[in-house]
Amino acid sequence: MTKEITIEKKVLSENERLAAELGNKMVLNGVLSLNIVSSPGAGKTSLLEKTIRDLKDEYKIAVVAGDVQTENDANRLVDAGGKWVRPLVTGGSCHLDARMISKAIKDLDLKSIDLLIIENVGNLVCPASYDLGEYMKVVLISVPEGDDKPLKYPGMFKRSGLMIVNKTDLLGTSDFSMDQVKQNARSINSDLDILETSCRTEDGVEDWYKWLRKHIKRARKKSV
Amino acid sequence: MTKEITIEKKVLSENERLAAELGNKMVLNGVLSLNIVSSPGAGKTSLLEKTIRDLKDEYKIAVVAGDVQTENDANRLVDAGGKWVRPLVTGGSCHLDARMISKAIKDLDLKSIDLLIIENVGNLVCPASYDLGEYMKVVLISVPEGDDKPLKYPGMFKRSGLMIVNKTDLLGTSDFSMDQVKQNARSINSDLDILETSCRTEDGVEDWYKWLRKHIKRARKKSV
Numbered sequence: 460m461t462k463e464i465t466i467e468k469k470v471l472s473e474n475e476r477l478a479a480e481l482g483n484k485m486v487l488n489g490v491l492s493l494n495i496v497s498s499p500g501a502g503k504t505s506l507l508e509k510t511i512r513d514l515k516d517e518y519k520i521a522v523v524a525g526d527v528q529t530e531n532d533a534n535r536l537v538d539a540g541g542k543w544v545r546p547l548v549t550g551g552s553c554h555l556d557a558r559m560i561s562k563a564i565k566d567l568d569l570k571s572i573d574l575l576i577i578e579n580v581g582n583l584v585c586p587a588s589y590d591l592g593e594y595m596k597v598v599l600i601s602v603p604e605g606d607d608k609p610l611k612y613p614g615m616f617k618r619s620g621l622m623i624v625n626k627t628d629l630l631g632t633s634d635f636s637m638d639q640v641k642q643n644a645r646s647i648n649s650d651l652d653i654l655e656t657s658c659r660t661e662d663g664v665e666d667w668y669k670w671l672r673k674h675i676k677r678a679r680k681k682s683v
Numbered sequence: 684m685t686k687e688i689t690i691e692k693k694v695l696s697e698n699e700r701l702a703a704e705l706g707n708k709m710v711l712n713g714v715l716s717l718n719i720v721s722s723p724g725a726g727k728t729s730l731l732e733k734t735i736r737d738l739k740d741e742y743k744i745a746v747v748a749g750d751v752q753t754e755n756d757a758n759r760l761v762d763a764g765g766k767w768v769r770p771l772v773t774g775g776s777c778h779l780d781a782r783m784i785s786k787a788i789k790d791l792d793l794k795s796i797d798l799l800i801i802e803n804v805g806n807l808v809c810p811a812s813y814d815l816g817e818y819m820k821v822v823l824i825s826v827p828e829g830d831d832k833p834l835k836y837p838g839m840f841k842r843s844g845l846m847i848v849n850k851t852d853l854l855g856t857s858d859f860s861m862d863q864v865k866q867n868a869r870s871i872n873s874d875l876d877i878l879e880t881s882c883r884t885e886d887g888v889e890d891w892y893k894w895l896r897k898h899i900k901r902a903r904k905k906s907v
Contacts, residue, residue: 466690499722499807499836500828527808529834551838553777553808581835583723584751584777584806603827603850604724610753611805612723614775626827629856633883659857 474589477557481592488569489682491675492577494593496615498608499581501601502625504532505658506667507576508539514668515540518573518675523547523563525555525580532578543567554585557592573675587614594678595620602629606640613647621652623667628657698813701781705816712793713906715899716801718817720839722832723805725825726849728756729882730891731800732763738892739764742797742899747771747787749779749804756802767791778809781816797899811838818902819844826853830864837871845876847891852881 485492495503504524511520521543524533533546545563547555560577567575577593579586587596598619600608603626609616616622622644624637637655644651654670656663709716719727728748735744745767748757757770769787771779784801793799801817803810811820822843824832827850833840840846846868848861861879868875878894880887 498724498805498828499832500825526835528837529831531831531834551808553806580808581722582777582806582808584775584804585809601724601827603825603853604722607753607755608723610755611750613752629827629853632853632856 471588474557477561478590478592481557481560482594484569485575485592485594485678486681489679490569490572490575491671491678492575492591492593494577494579494586494591494596495599496579496583496586496596496619497581497599498583498601498604501581501599501604502658503578503581503599504535506599506623506625506656506664507578508535509658509661509664510576510667510671511536511539511541513664514671515542519571520574520576521564521567521572522576522578523555523560524578525549525559527551527553527580543572549580553580553582554589555579555591556589560591573679574671583608583612583615587612587618594674597621597623599623599625600640601626602635603633605633606635606637606643609640609644609647616644616647616651619648619651621654621670624653624655626657626659627655627662628659695812698781701785702814702816705781705784706818707816708793709799709816709818710902710905713903714793714796714799715895715902716799716815716817718801718803718810718815718820719823720803720807720810720820720843721805721823722807722825722828725805725823725828726882727802727805727823728759730823730847730849730880730888731802732759733882733885733888734800734891734895735760735763735765737888738895739766743795744798744800745788745791745796746800746802747779747784748802749773749783751775751777751804767796773804777804777806778813779803779815780813784815797903798895807832807836807839811836811842818898821845821847823847823849824864825850826859827857829857830859830861830867833864833868833871840868840871840875843872843875845878845894848877848879850881850883851879851886852883
């Protein structure tokens with residue numbers, strides 16, 4: 460048991476070293492890098508499809524699309540007009556780590572992009588422990604999952620800077636309460652930004668773009 | 684890296700040994716033990732609440748309710764009339780293992796129960812690798828998650844014996860196709876039993892009870 464823990468610590472500290480390197484590169488090149496995390500099927504890819512479609516002429520966007528299996532998400536993002544999209548199939552691993560990201564973006568000219576989005580594996584637990592050098596983790600939860608998720612998976616909500624509550628078109632189909640989910644999330648992380656979106660009705664999507672614009676601007680300023 | 688893999692193998696083989704012990708105990712005592720796995724918020728607890736409420740006079744049911752944090756699910760199951768319910772808070776770990784189960788059920792008189800349900804942590808990846816000595820893994824997916832999940836998380840669907848498609852009351856609110864999810868699941872595991880349920884409308888819940896009755900009967904026969 461002790462041996463197991465020691466090895467895990469070594470793996471994590473090696474990850475932190477690589478993540479710091481990645482983070483520095485992003486800052487130096489003025490790239491806003493976001494690590495999007497959620498349960499399976501919460502709508503990460505749908506939101507990214509829409510984002511690429513609507514902002515691809517405004518910003519240069521790169522995406523690393525992680526999945527345990529299949530390149531389907533990456534294909535969807537290319538179809539949406541994504542110019543630089545890389546699938547990252549973990550083949551069983553429950554999270555992405557900094558080494559995988561370094562490898563995935565090794566041919567990406569960071570100077571040429573504004574926004575790097577890393578779509579993590581659908582999992583509310585393990586990806587919380589792995590820094591990918593991102594500026595911020597963005598946790599997406601969807602209305603049908605229930606308003607108790609921040610309390611049950613606190614690590615992820617503690618380490619995220621923005622929570623997006625997606626599938627708001629399904630409000631009213633269950634006992635999900637928007638006030639309750641916000642209260643639960645803020646009890647874990649009082650600094651959390653919160654947005655509400657529906658990829659189906661497009662409600663709130665413009666707020667997400669506004670949020671992105673603000674942070675892309677900041678990332679650019681930092682690199683000057 | 685090699686060291687990490689070696690240690691992981693040791694942990695898994697120790698888990699297999701303990702799981703085999705647990706499995707033997709279940710068989711000898713005629714207990715049907717099920718390991719229920721799903722994404723966060725797919726409806727494991729809702730289905731179990733209903734099951735306990737409806738079958739508690741027919742069968743003696745025990746539940747181990749796993750969660751990363753909070754004992755809320757266990758409390759809900761006690762409120763539903765559960766007579767033997769134990770919360771199992773992992774405090775960060777992304778799955779349950781056989782050692783946790785052995786500890787959780789050490790004061791349970793297996794002779795006195797018909798059905799042991801283990802509600803795993805909400806995670807479609809990691810719990811696939813840990814045998815808990817169960818007769819069968821039951822994977823629950825919910826309509827809003829999308830019909831592609833079996834392809835993206837094949838390990839879990841390969842190792843399960845039953846797939847329950849839950850929240851069928853939300854059919855029609857997205858492009859989820861019941862035929863497609865079945866086809867995807869069977870392409871991974873052709874032997875999978877498949878049921879459809881809605882805890883909200885109660886559609887299909889009786890089929891789940893029928894399935895349970897059949898397997899409880901089988902478990903009893905095996906122990907004779």
